[in-house]
Amino acid sequence: MVNTLAHLAIVVSNIDNAKSFFELLSGNQATEPHLVESQKVNTSFVTIGSTNIELLEPYGTDTPISKFIANRGGGIHHICIESDEFDNMIKNITDTGVRTLGEPSIGAKGKRIIFFHPKDTFNVLVELEEA
Secondary structure, three states: OOEEEEEEEEEOOOHHHHHHHHHHHHOOOOOOOEEEOOOOEEEEEEEEOOEEEEEEEEOOOOOHHHHHHHHHOOEEEEEEEEEOOHHHHHHHHHOOOOOEOOOOEEOOOOOEEEEEOHHHOOOOOEEEEEO
């Protein structure tokens, strides 16, 4: 089993402004914003060192990400761990009593993802992504 930190997600109200800032900060080109309709977000990725940063901009007004901005003004949203044993990891984690937030779905990279309830993961929203 190989698990790696896939990305750190940051919620922003303006993805173009955030993209410009993180390009300047990292010295790298960010990906063009991409709509992920199933998650109701626009996303862009930029690499800093060996870490990927995912920028999340809400798509619509009544979405989890728009509510995050309304309540917190944006900021760090979640960490994503990539696993080559996606289904086994879900089972192993949920067998310990950790709840999921729904069923697996397709994420920004076209891979299966699932989120674990932050109340069960030390107040950190954790996303698991299939390798």
